[in-house]
Amino acid sequence: MKIYDVDGFPNPARVRIALAEKGVTEKVEFVPVDVMGGEHRTPEYRAKNPDAVVPCLELEDGTFISQCNAITEYIDAAFDGPSLTGETPRERAQIAMMNLRAENGLLNAVGAYFHHATPGLGPDLETFQCAEWGNKQKEVASGTMVYLDTVLSENAYLAGDRFSMADITAFAGLAFADFAGIEIPESLENLLAWRANVASRRSIAA
Template sequence: MKIYDFKGFPNPARVRIALAEKGMTDRVEFVSVNVPAGEHKLPAFVAKNPSAAVPVLELDDGTTIAECTAITEYIDNIDGTPTLTGVTAKERAVIQMMQRRAEAELMDAVGTYFHHATPGLGAKIELYQNREWGEKSRDRAIAGMRYFDRVLGTQAYLAGENFSMADITAFVGLGFADFAKIAIPADLPHLHAWRARIAARPGVMAS
């Protein structure tokens, strides 16, 4: 298997954590796609992912899988013992729900702020910016943090009592928020404590 990504970027980090959590990092060949230099927009990469975004998983038979959730689903289930995406119908549904909320209310919100209300990746990449939309997205990201703090006040992880891909997404989202200079409000003790616990996981540290 190959993973096309750019190390250090938020979405590639999600897949790298999932691989480390599954003990599968050494089963993958990482191929760097220099996003700041525009390599993700070249025809050879767009043929693998028409959305021109990293990461992309390429299987040995040539199949390409984009989108972090889809890649994580494959990684988690390939060995027949899923640990990140749930086992029962209820677990899978709740994890998918919280995964989407972690994306929409944190990852995507921070990303929109970064790409629209800051210089982002520079003028050659950021061809259109709407600062007002970016600022509103910053407010949405902070509201998302407050929501997750409430959730974590009643359970250990975002989707219940077990670590899941929703936790990976939210954890990386908070790291992206740090980079974008969106501070986690100090009055969110559950979120801060959860973040410290996730950061100490061997899989997270190894990635």
């Protein structure tokens, strides 16, 4: 297996945490993609991943899988260890729901703010920007933080009492928020405590 990614970027981080949680990081070859140099937009990379983003998983038979949720689904099913996507129909549905809320409301919203309302990755890569949209998505991200804090007032993790893909996505989203300059209000004590707890996990702290 190969993972085409950029170490330190939020979406690649989600996949790397999932691999570490399953204890299989050493079974994967990481292939760096020069995003700052535009490699992800070349015909060669688009042939692997038409989305022109990282990460992208290449299987031994030459199959390419993109989109973090799909990659994590594969990793979770392909390797032993505690499930990150749920074992029962109810668990799977709850985790998928919370993962999408964390992805759309936090990580993607922060991304829209970063790419549209700040210099982002620079003029060579940010070929279209709409500051109004970016700032609106900053509001969405801040609102999602409040929502997640409420969820965490009743649960240890975002989809119940077990660490899951939803927690990975939210954790990456908050890291991206730090980078983009969107602060977590100190009043969101549950979210801050959850973040500190997740940060201490071996898959992340290492």
